[in-house]
Amino acid sequence: xxxxxxxxxxxxxINDFWHLVGHKSELKDNHSFIKxxxxxxxxxxxNDNGTLVAFDNLCPHRGARILSGKNGISPITCPYHxxxxxxxxxxxxxxxxxxxxxxxSADINKLDIDFCGDFIFAGFKPKMSLKEQLSGLKxxxxxxxxxxxxxxxxxxxxxxxxxxxxxENALESEHVPTVHKNSLSGLKLxxxxxxxxxxxxxxxTAVGNEKIDKNLRKVLENFDISSQYPGYRNYLIFxxxxxxxxxxxxxxxxxxxxxxNDKTYFSNRFFSSKVKENSDFMDxxxxxxxxxxxxxFREDAEVxxxxxxxxxxxxxxxxxxxxxxxxxxxxxxxxxxxxGDK
Amino acid sequence: MDKDKILKIVADTIExxxxxxxxxxxxxxxxxxxxxxxIAALNKEFGLVLNPEKISSAKTVQDLIDIVAQG
Numbered sequence: 001x002x003x004x005x006x007x008x009x010x011x012x013x014i015n016d017f018w019h020l021v022g023h024k025s026e027l028k029d030n031h032s033f034i035k036x037x038x039x040x041x042x043x044x045x046x047n048d049n050g051t052l053v054a055f056d057n058l059c060p061h062r063g064a065r066i067l068s069g070k071n072g073i074s075p076i077t078c079p080y081h082x083x084x085x086x087x088x089x090x091x092x093x094x095x096x097x098x099x100x101x102x103x104x105s106a107d108i109n110k111l112d113i114d115f116c117g118d119f120i121f122a123g124f125k126p127k128m129s130l131k132e133q134l135s136g137l138k139x140x141x142x143x144x145x146x147x148x149x150x151x152x153x154x155x156x157x158x159x160x161x162x163x164x165x166x167x168e169n170a171l172e173s174e175h176v177p178t179v180h181k182n183s184l185s186g187l188k189l190x191x192x193x194x195x196x197x198x199x200x201x202x203x204x205t206a207v208g209n210e211k212i213d214k215n216l217r218k219v220l221e222n223f224d225i226s227s228q229y230p231g232y233r234n235y236l237i238f239x240x241x242x243x244x245x246x247x248x249x250x251x252x253x254x255x256x257x258x259x260x261n262d263k264t265y266f267s268n269r270f271f272s273s274k275v276k277e278n279s280d281f282m283d284x285x286x287x288x289x290x291x292x293x294x295x296x297f298r299e300d301a302e303v304x305x306x307x308x309x310x311x312x313x314x315x316x317x318x319x320x321x322x323x324x325x326x327x328x329x330x331x332x333x334x335x336x337x338x339x340g341d342k
Numbered sequence: 343m344d345k346d347k348i349l350k351i352v353a354d355t356i357e358x359x360x361x362x363x364x365x366x367x368x369x370x371x372x373x374x375x376x377x378x379x380x381i382a383a384l385n386k387e388f389g390l391v392l393n394p395e396k397i398s399s400a401k402t403v404q405d406l407i408d409i410v411a412q413g
Contacts, residue, residue: 211357215379222382281381284394288374 005338006162006309010258012337013239014038016127020241020253021045023271024118026071026151027052034071037265038240039258043111043122046076049087054111054122059083060090061106070267071154076108117145135198137235143227144243148251149274153290155297156267159256160305163240163264164312164334166256169304170234170242171326173203179303183296187212187246189232194325199238199333201326206231207246216247222279223249236326238333249273250286252293262309268297314338348407351383363404374398384410 021043022034033046035057042057044067057065059078066078076085084091085108095103112123114130119141121130131138159166169175173192177185192205207213217230225248234244242254250272257265270293272286314335316328353361356371377397384390390413400406 212375214357215355215375218379219375219382222378278385278391279382281378281385281391281394284398285374285378 005314006164006312009334009338010039010163014041014258015124017239018112018114018121018123018126018130018133019043019239020119020237020243020255021054021122022120022269023145023148023151023253024052024115024120025148025271026269027120029073031073031075032071033067033074033076035067035069036255036267037257037259039260041124045113045120045122048076048085051088052113052120053085053108054113054120055085055108056111056124058109060108061092070156117142118148119145133198133238135200137197137200137202137237140202140227141235141237141243144245144248144251147225147227147248147273148271151269151271152250152286153270153293154267155269155294156265157301158259159264159266159301160262161264161301161307162262162309162312163256163258164330165307165309166264166266166300166304167236167240167242168312168327168330169300170254170256171201171203171236171330172324173205174321174323175303179299180296183292183299187232191323192231194323196326196329201236201329202233203235203326204229204231204233216249219249219282219285220247222276222282224274224276225249236330249282250289254297264304266297266301268293345407347387348384348410349403351380351387352403352406355380355383361403363402363407365403367400367402367406372398372400380406 021036022045026034027045027047030047030049033044035042035044043054044057045052045054057067059066059080061081061083064078064080066076067074082093090107112126114121116130116134116138134141173189176189186209188208190206190208192203195202228248230247232246234242236242240256243251245251250270253269255267259265270290275282314331316331317324349361355376377394381392381394381397384392396409400409
């Protein structure tokens, strides 16, 4: 690719910022884990007998990757020489034989971990507190996190485009009628309003399809949620996460992580919101929503693959309109980061 | 079960004035959202909790009436 500065931006974003890696409901069971790739690095969050731990998935012994798979339940045992992390301790086979080193100081390479409500954030060396990074979005995210019930889908693959192209696609709605003509466009989303919170941003808009909008309102009483918004909204949780929802009945958490060879490591997780007693029939709605969500992101991946890395730059788009404000702001932020302004 | 009430709930769900038993339920009007709205309304009106898969298999309003009658 021509724009080598992207590697530099990726490195800074990966190392210096907090990353939204999941929701506590995903890690309720002992040994449950989530693994996300960020370029050549990985972040693993796992449940160590009730304590959530973040690490880089590398064994401190020979540097082998410990966990494979994107999520699941597994002890933190290296398949190479069986070094195992459990109950806050690294168990080393034949430990007494390691006489020429300070074996007692050996530990997995833990990453910083913090929480916004039930959302889990991790960072390699974040340069600011999570509170500072989330800015005015913190209380909104806390509220949303408490409305979430459980993860119903974890879907991941590579976008054949660089991550800023994938993120900018998620930041604008102009493509919806053409790219998502058989999926998201059915909601007839309106222009709505944009707001900015530090490096994060939000889009709130009404559902223009009156029939759908009325029906969405009718089922509100079946939900046990407090952070409801009567329409569609999405948030850029800088640097790599997007969170979107219609009416707060479910949430889609997308991670657009830098990948090797101009790819984006994409994952989408679908979370249902809490429903009231005797509203289990909502599962049917959630199952259908999962299918539509998958379709929407496949459509996004397809269209993003048409945008070569050379088409992206740090400058504001030459031709833009009001609804591109978030893209302008995103590029401005990337430029500032490259200049060393965190 | 009051058939007229069921017809009214179907009509409200698909946002029309009234429906007849012979009305065919096409995908564009009888999607997953409409199905759960219908079930939620029945639950509120009659205290019934119906299976969404059964409701989605209905081809006509009469099918819905039959499914509701079976409980």
